[in-house]
Amino acid sequence: MTTDTATSPGTRATDPGAEAPRHRSRVPRTYYLMLLPALALFTFFITLPALAGALFSLTNYVGFGDWEFVGINNYRVMFTDPKILSAYVFTIGFSVVTVIVVNVLAMLLALGLNAKIRLKTALRGVFFVPMVISGIVIAYVFNYLFSTSLPSIVQSLGVGGPLSQSILANEDLAWLSIVIVTAWQSIPMALIIYLAGLQAIPDEVYEAAALDGATPGKQFWAITLPLMAGYVVINTVLGVKNFLNAYDIIVGLTNGGPGTSTMSVAMSIFTGFNSGDYAYQMANAVIFFLVTVIVSVLQLLLIRRRGVQL
Amino acid sequence: MDHSVSSVTPGSGLSRRTLFKALGVGALGVGSGGLAGCSGGLGDDTLRFLMNKPEVVGYFGELITAYNEQSGRPPVFFDSTPTSISAQFVRGVPPDLACYNYQYEASTYVNRDVLTDLRDTAPAQQIAPHVQELVSQFADEEHRFHVLPYSTAAAGVIYNVALFEDNGVEVPTTWSEVIQACQTFQDAGVVPIYGTYQEGWTMAQGIFDYCVGGMIDVAGFYARLREVGDEFEAGADYSFSVVMADAVARMTELAEFDNEDAAARGYSDGNLAFGQGQAAMYLQGPWALGEIEKVDPDLQVATFPLPMTDDPEDTKCRVNLDLGMWIPAQTPHREAAMDLLTYLFQPDIINTYNAENLYYSPLEDAPAQPDERVAGLQEYVDSGRFYQGPSTFIPPTIPLANYLQELLITGDPQAFLRKLDEDWRRLALRSA
Known part of the structure; x- marks a missing residue:
């Protein structure tokens, strides 16, 4: 496209x-x-x-009052700040995982909802609900589910392991909760795009393939997926861009914790406004802008190459 | 939410704007920063008074209405929008008079010289010097009178009186008695202390401030750090990892007595659980008492300062300037702002406000706090045996609350203190 x-x-x-x-x-x-x-x-x-x-970002400005130029001092300190570096690692890792989860699940759901099943319209409506709820509301509801409901269900089943405690309080697993909730909220949008794509594929192609003896699996890999490549690309580009900016769901779920294990770059930048750290976080924002640009350009280059082959 | 509606004072031609504001607050809840943009465009004569502490918006609304009736001046616009003040300074439209929580953020305005020096005003003469000094603990000495304390919150350990009596536990006066009391409760199957690690701030203002503040000279420690400036070195004799080592060790010892699911519990869970009598002690300030009362109005609770050494004379309580008043230097309404400030500082208004809202009045000769839930801290406040929470000196750019969460869940005091040292060093380098 x-x-x-x-x-x-x-x-x-x-x-x-x-x-x-x-x-x-x-x-x-x-x-x-x-x-x-x-x-x-x-x-x-x-x-x-x-x-x-x-x-x-080249000054010591706090947002008001006097300021003076400090050169690249903010940038120099930033690159030795483990909080900021770990925020980048978390944000990028989170985006990659979430994009994969969202696209795989949205594609599966779209195939299901595009098939000739009963209650198709009603089911589509149900699957779109998460999209119209505000992220912070979703996050608070899931916060309760993760810290209270899930552990008590697991405990009453008599199963031990990490799930018997709140995963929000588990430094190694808290990021999973953010992936789950973000995916839950983002899948409908990807789903809409995939449904539109599936409806654009003419039935004749499948009929011809069926006559040639192609199994449904073969049809998916040989027809659906190649014809949907443009839509996969759109969903990936939009997804990565959105997930890199992750903010509200993290605030509602873990607020960056436990420790700073789920602190995203956007959250880190935002702290600059309240903590007199305006200039420093502006430097962070500039770097983040460059990172986002590079990621987007790389994606577009990859896409263009693939687009020609298809 | 209904606070914001009641706060709207009958102003001249403001109805649509205030209506939008009230709607906006209702719809967005907290953090509706974008709406503050409206406040820049008030009429030329209108004084904007900012006070957005949610619990007392209604109270101040009545005070302002009473003031408007008798002042003979254009009505004051009472702004209670929960917004970031720094954004208003950035846009160059700060409020004309603010009554605002005084902590690190507010102290940056003080140090950047954007507020009026109030030392020659009448209210400044009435304030007890050891309370006024709290302002300059964050700021440079010359800026001491840029903020006038209006309300001091004193905090200690909130305890369940009935559980203490049932288990034969006396209010502890030394550190060993604290541990003993916790042990007694634990043996009796009562949760000794209710921890709420899910919300990091509850640990920063609670267990961290009480343990560290009870053992070190907080103001002196940070004054030294300011002096050292960008020469700060991790592990030096003035650093976090040296000065706070013992206190943090005791803190982790105390945290052993928290409820087992503390890591997954937040502030409202804590208020609910303590209100239901599920724990003997709760490390929260007076702001939690109203919430606890909602759970069980008949629950008998009281407060004591946490003893951190084995000498009862060392015990101190935590205070913070819950509200301080300041007038931005750039206001065109300085005289009107002074008039309102003087009105609000009349002893029967300021003392009544503090008595009724569980705080302590900063005025010299203020009457004693009548509420028995916080009365246990009176002698400490009167004699100046208090400290401002060490957590409040740490700029928010250092995520202390998150570090505490990590420390209390995984438990590595050395790593915790090392991180504070490293972050402080980086900050000092950057601010140099």
Whole structure:
């Protein structure tokens, strides 16, 4: 999908060579005018504040009052700060795991909900419910389930092991709870996209495959998955971007604990506003921005390569 | 939530804005920072008074209404939005008068010189000097009068009087008696102390502050650290890992007596459990008493300061400036703000507020706190045998509460103190 839209304007521009000058003089002005409001808003409310923030990352500014330039001091200290480094490790690891979990489960659910089953519409409605509930609400409900309900169920079954205690209080397992809850909330969105993709595959393809004797499994690997590749890509890109910014669900579940084992980068940046650590966390935000950009660009490059092969 | 509605004072032409604000607060609960943007655009004459401590919003609403009726000035706008004050300073629209919890965050305004020096005002003369000194423990000496204490919260160990009597336990006056009392409860099958590790702040203000504050000279320790500045070295004789070593060891010893599921319990679980008589002691401040009362209005509770040594004379209680008043230097309404401040500092208003809300008035010659639930701390407050919680001196950029959670769940005091040292060193380098 992304590859289509990216390449089509280029090919069109090279085709009718004679008409090109006239087009260039007339059409673009309208396009520019249409873009202008959005561009102005984006510049004033996103780009300029971001540049100001990047500038302040070179100072000792606390958000108000006097400040002076301190060079790259904030960056230097940041790279030796184990709290921040571990936040990056946690956030990136969490994003990778969650993206895989969300996409696999959403794909399975989409296949199920796309089949000719009873109560299809009602079931679809049920599966979309998590999407309309606020993340912090979900997190508090699951907080109760993990710290009270789950341990008492496990205990009453007489099973020992780590699940008989709250996994939120377990430094090695707390991240799992965040993956579970984030996945629970994110699956509906991925599911919608997969359902749309599945409905776009014409039935004739499957009929032809069935006539050729392809089993359902073979049909999935040879037809569904390749035709869905664009949708997988969209879900992966959007997912990674969202999960890198994980915040509300973590606050509601563990608030970064136990210890700092589930502290995400976004949480770390946000502490800067309340703790007089504005400039330092701005430096963190700049680095985080670069990391996000690099991850996105890498993803797009991989996609483009795959997109050509398909 | 209904507090925010009751807090809206009848102002001039503010109805729509305040309605939105009330709706916003109702819909978003806490942290509706975006809404504070409205507050910048009040009329030119309107004084904005900020006080957003949720428990007493209704109380202050009535005070402001009474003030508006008799002041002969344009009505004061009472802002009780739960918002971040630093964001308002960033935007350049701080409140004209604030009555706000004084801790590290507030002290950054003091040190950055954005507040008015109030030393020559009448209220400043009435405040007991050892309470006023609490302000300068966080800040530079020259900024001592940039905040006027309005309310002091004194905190100690909240205990269940009936459980103490039933098990023949006296209020402990030494550290060994504390351990003995815990042992007695444990042997009798009573949870000695209710811990709520899921919410780290409960440990920071509770077990950590009580144990460390009871053993070291808190203000002196941090004054030394400020002096050392960016020369700070981990493991030096002034560092966390040396000065706090004994106190933290005793803290982990005490935590052994917490309920077994402490790691999975939070503040509201603790209030509920203690209110139901499930534990003998609870390391919380007076703010928890109202919550406990909701669970069981008849439960008899009282407070004692945690003794940390074997000399009863060493025992101190924890205090914090629950509310302090300040006037930003940039306010265009300084004179009106002074008038409201003077009004609120009248002895019968400030003393009544503190008596009724379980706090201690900062005024010299204030009457004794009548509520028996916190009366056990009176003599310590009167004689200045108190400390500000050591946790409140640590900037929030060092996640002390998270470290405590880790320490009390997995139990490595050395690693805990080393982390504090390392973080402090990095912070000192950065702020140099």
